[in-house]
Amino acid sequence: MRYLCLIYDEEKKLGAMSKGESDAFMGEYFAFTEDIKKSGHYVGGNALQPANTATSVRVRGGKMSTTDGPFAETKEQLGGYYLIEAKDLNDALQVASKIPSAKLGTVEVRPIQEFN
Amino acid sequence: MAGDGSGKDTAAEVRAIIDELYRAESRRVLATLIRLLGDFDRAEEALHDAFSAAIEQWPRDGIPASPRAWLVSAGRFRAIDALRRRARFDASLAALAVQIEGQTAAPVEWIGEETLEDDRLRLVFTCCHPALQPDAQVALTLREVCSLTTEEIAHAFLTAPRTVAQRIVRAKAKIRDARIPYQVPDRHELQDRLDAVLRVVYLVFNEGYSASSGATLTRHDLSGEAIRLGRLLVDLLPEPEAVGLLALMLLQESRRAARSRDGEVVLLDAQDRTLWDGALIAEGVALVERALGGGPPGPYAVQAAIAAVHAEAAAADRTDWAQIVGLYDVLMRADASPVVELNRAAAVAMRDGAAAGLTLIDSILERGDLQDYQFAHSARADCCRRLGRVDDARRAYSRALALARQEPERRFLERRLRELSYKGPALAGPT
Numbered sequence: 001m002r003y004l005c006l007i008y009d010e011e012k013k014l015g016a017m018s019k020g021e022s023d024a025f026m027g028e029y030f031a032f033t034e035d036i037k038k039s040g041h042y043v044g045g046n047a048l049q050p051a052n053t054a055t056s057v058r059v060r061g062g063k064m065s066t067t068d069g070p071f072a073e074t075k076e077q078l079g080g081y082y083l084i085e086a087k088d089l090n091d092a093l094q095v096a097s098k099i100p101s102a103k104l105g106t107v108e109v110r111p112i113q114e115f116n
Numbered sequence: 117m118a119g120d121g122s123g124k125d126t127a128a129e130v131r132a133i134i135d136e137l138y139r140a141e142s143r144r145v146l147a148t149l150i151r152l153l154g155d156f157d158r159a160e161e162a163l164h165d166a167f168s169a170a171i172e173q174w175p176r177d178g179i180p181a182s183p184r185a186w187l188v189s190a191g192r193f194r195a196i197d198a199l200r201r202r203a204r205f206d207a208s209l210a211a212l213a214v215q216i217e218g219q220t221a222a223p224v225e226w227i228g229e230e231t232l233e234d235d236r237l238r239l240v241f242t243c244c245h246p247a248l249q250p251d252a253q254v255a256l257t258l259r260e261v262c263s264l265t266t267e268e269i270a271h272a273f274l275t276a277p278r279t280v281a282q283r284i285v286r287a288k289a290k291i292r293d294a295r296i297p298y299q300v301p302d303r304h305e306l307q308d309r310l311d312a313v314l315r316v317v318y319l320v321f322n323e324g325y326s327a328s329s330g331a332t333l334t335r336h337d338l339s340g341e342a343i344r345l346g347r348l349l350v351d352l353l354p355e356p357e358a359v360g361l362l363a364l365m366l367l368q369e370s371r372r373a374a375r376s377r378d379g380e381v382v383l384l385d386a387q388d389r390t391l392w393d394g395a396l397i398a399e400g401v402a403l404v405e406r407a408l409g410g411g412p413p414g415p416y417a418v419q420a421a422i423a424a425v426h427a428e429a430a431a432a433d434r435t436d437w438a439q440i441v442g443l444y445d446v447l448m449r450a451d452a453s454p455v456v457e458l459n460r461a462a463a464v465a466m467r468d469g470a471a472a473g474l475t476l477i478d479s480i481l482e483r484g485d486l487q488d489y490q491f492a493h494s495a496r497a498d499c500c501r502r503l504g505r506v507d508d509a510r511r512a513y514s515r516a517l518a519l520a521r522q523e524p525e526r527r528f529l530e531r532r533l534r535e536l537s538y539k540g541p542a543l544a545g546p547t
Contacts, residue, residue: 088295088296088297089294089295
């Protein structure tokens, strides 16, 4: 079964990291990605640019409107994701708990809806 | 079918045996059916079909050698059959039927005691999975493991049956859709997951032991269910903390008859100890020794040990307060919290005098941790009362009263306040 791990971090906290801390954090991400590729959990994943680059789009009555900023203003922002293949929720939670941001922010784990 | 009179007697006897089996075994059979069929609702339906089949067939064919295995087998067979019938309208169910049949190709008749017990444990861990809401964990455990009805659960927790039913439906949907596995956790996560299970059990016990609001002080049935669950866990997974929790519940339960008189709260020091249940105390004390048997003790084991010291004191004034303070020190190391610190302070007040206790309580309150905790203010009031500081005692009892939610506790605090109004020397003098 596939699960999406949505990574929420406080951008302010990440921005306040020193160069050394920031490099170490990225290093943890590279190592984690290698690990889940080896274990066969990895399907895909990406980091996102900061939330101030986001644009939200709605269409109402056939008319498109765009607004600057993310869908919801929150303390922690969506900063990236992994799509993983896991045996069950326990397996997925084990993987999610090792995402480096789990120690700083929050990782939301959502099962993928399969349509057959 | 036998046409003579004795055949009819036998049918009634068989029916009585089936009723007894339902009472005693239906949850075990359900636990195994959930594993075999991979779905709670399908397993519930199969369980009822299996018992219907028994009522139909056993009077005619006799009681099978292993009734439990027969019921599991019949439930599984009927579930597959039902899936096949529905497959005419929904093709995906045919594949599911084949899958279930394939997964359980081995004859179900060999299912032994151990497998059934493992399934019960799987059920407990699934119902108490941390990915479910705490309220839902409690409701699902009481429904699926203890077999309480939705109405009974709603009544016990003073909520609407519809709310409980919704919680259970949502929890089952999440188990299915997010694929929460039906398994006992691996060794490396067992401790955390067991803590979650024990928390649910103790919450059920406490809800029964001291109802969190409302007019009745105790709701006995819930405590009984929690103790049954505790026994089940100790049988299935005798980890020290599971043993410790069972001991703690039994020792608290042993005081039930003495805890209230005519609907009024009676505190530990004023309880009639002849009303304490000696059999529960003996069992609890033996379990405490087992729980403390090796390694650093966990919080339930230590709390049980404290309860055991109280239980073994012949009279309130012969309580070994030095040992109780020592045990609270151990508890602070195992599971520090402001409430534990407060309880330790109350024990110090008994060992070293009210002034020493009051100093500790005030320092906790000054930190602001327990400002809204009724028992912090009643403990403070109690120390002030013993020191003859009537005005301070009155203020603190009033604060506790404003925070108290339970009627008997409110009456108790009101009584204490009234007693303070009579400034007789017997009440005001330090002891």
